[in-house]
Amino acid sequence: MEFDVLIIGGGAAGLFCAIESSRRGRRTLLIEHGPRVGRKIIISGGGRCNFTNLGTAPENFISENPHFCRSALARYTPDDFVKLVRKHRIEYYEKKLGQLFCRDSSRRIVDMLLAECERAGVTVNVGCSVTRISKDRRFRVETKQGSYLADNVVIATGGLSFPKIGASPFGYQIARQFGIEQVPTRPSLVALVRPKGEARSELAGISVDAEVTADGHTFRENILFTHRGMSGPAILQASNYWHKESPLHLDLMPELDVKDLLNSASGRAVQVSNFLTGYLPARFVETLPEKALLGRRLNSLSDREIDRVSEMLHDWHVKFVDTEGYGRAEVTLGGVSTKELSSQTMESRKVPGLYFIGEVVDVTGWLGGYNFQWAWASGFAAGNAV
Ligand SMILES: Cc1cc2nc3c(=O)[nH]c(=O)nc-3n(C[C@H](O)[C@H](O)[C@H](O)COP(=O)(O)OP(=O)(O)OC[C@H]3O[C@@H](n4cnc5c(N)ncnc54)[C@H](O)[C@@H]3O)c2cc1C
Known part of the structure; x- marks a missing residue:
């Protein structure tokens, strides 16, 4: 025909x-x-x-x-x-x-x-x-x-x-x-996989409003922890620009200035991690790096230590080694x-x-x-x- x-x-x-x-x-x-x-x-x-x-x-x-x-x-x-x-x-x-x-x-x-x-x-x-x-x-x-x-x-x-x-x-x-x-x-438009040992499967299902930057492109939406890494709209968007060799940059409290927040509460004897649970899911705060700092009381932090907490929350570098593959990718x-x-x-x-x-x-x-x-x-x- x-x-x-x-x-x-x-x-x-x-x-x-x-x-x-x-x-x-x-x-x-x-x-x-x-x-x-x-x-x-x-x-x-x-x-x-x-x-x-x-x-x-x-x-x-x-x-x-x-x-x-x-x-x-x-x-x-x-x-x-x-x-x-x-x-x-x-x-x-x-x-x-x-x-x-x-x-x-x-x-x-x-x-x-x-x-x-x-x-x-x-x-x-x-x-x-x-x-x-x-x-x-x-x-x-x-x-x-x-x-x-x-x-x-x-x-x-x-x-x-x-x-x-x-x-x-x-x-x-x-x-x-x-x-x-x-x-x-x-x-692409796909969940990303963290290196073995760095994925936090205990966080699977937790979602956090974040700003995610990859290769100069920033997306403000939710991230979702998965058993093997991260998903959620902000991660899917960033996956279009992700390269294996470069980590994503995550701002976990994009709405706030963590430094100002800690400074304005610096007179309080509350533990830093407890203070942060007012803004982020408690289970997630427990897994953050800088454990020693988070265990300290707010009123004992030096300016440099406040800077370190602020940097950890505003510019968290997260390495990924792979995507979840074509079976799960939207494009x-x-x-x-x-x-x-x-x-x-x-x-x-x-x-x-x-x-x-x-x-x-x-x-x-x-x-x-x-x-x-x-x-x-x-x-x-x-x-x-x-
Ligand atoms: C789960 C999921 C959700 C999505 N949601 C959205 C959304 O909400 N909004 C959005 O903009 N995009 C979304 N996308 C992306 C969007 O679906 C695709 O970008 C779009 O469908 C591409 O259109 P296309 O016609 O090029 O390809 P497709 O829609 O994939 O169509 C290709 C067609 O070709 C057929 N085909 C393949 N090989 C052969 C062959 N050898 N012989 C004959 N036929 C063949 C396939 O069966 C298929 O029907 C989503 C994708 C997925 C996987």
Whole structure:
């Protein structure tokens, strides 16, 4: 069978691209190897899909070329997606910091995308595995359900995270097959693992409001202690910028000036650790370093010792040795190099007619709806070019 456009991967980016391409009159086939499309959308945002972020800007993305995402994000904005959500009468709310979530269920977003696919006339094949792609004048895509000819092929197979719901390295393999450069991948928006002996499993479940800094980027949200290290939104955000060799810097009392606080209470005979439990969970205070100092009374501390306590709480250096891996990561950093693609259309510079969109590209967003906005925007760009 022949199509103008064949899209591989029925996730956020692939579905959106299919809608735009078909709406423009292109005969469009969407191929998904899983039993259903949009499975990541369904589990996203705790089942409520944080489908966009009103404050989306290029600065919220990580890529070897931080400017690459600019054009696509400008041409399809969070407001555009909100209009579509409204048109389908999907109720949503802003949780915090511009993050929009479905009020009811993320399933509504998948239903909306499928309804738009149907209206535009997209052919959707699920449970269909591609075995080979070759290019002569046109692309020949061989699948377990037969082979297809297409003028354009769009790779929308996402990253490596959450393999249990369909993630595969297919997109990277196709890039390699066609000699397209890639940026090394690694799991991100993911919990981090501390060195053996330094993880405090007794703290698992405790959460602290903190400011976490990695590679010059600071995030103020909760951190959550886990059996092997730390998680929570502030750590997930920082994981995008974390490098094995450099510790994260944690300010555990970002709202307060610990030095002022200790100075103003310096006449009291209360133990430093007891005093701190007024601000931090007691179980956590028990595990802080500088045990000797924390056991002393406030009125016995010298100025230098107050400085040391302040530094420990405002600039705690925490080393991590690993991430919890692709099985737990929300996204994959790296991917198809942006040097290889047109930022206007997502088309390969080397292989005309071959496009890469969504997470398979080396563009990764922060936590908070940015990754879906990239999927919609890059899908829109390609859908309007094919
Ligand atoms: C648990 C979790 C929660 C998340 N929550 C949010 C959130 O609330 N907000 C947000 O912005 N981002 C969130 N993300 C990230 C977001 O889901 C992804 O960035 C986004 O889905 C990427 O879209 P995509 O279309 O590029 O890839 P995907 O959505 O992963 O879609 C890729 C599709 O391709 C299919 N596929 C793979 N290989 C093949 C193959 N060989 N042949 C055919 N089909 C194939 C897969 O089955 C899949 O359906 C979350 C991620 C996870 C894992």
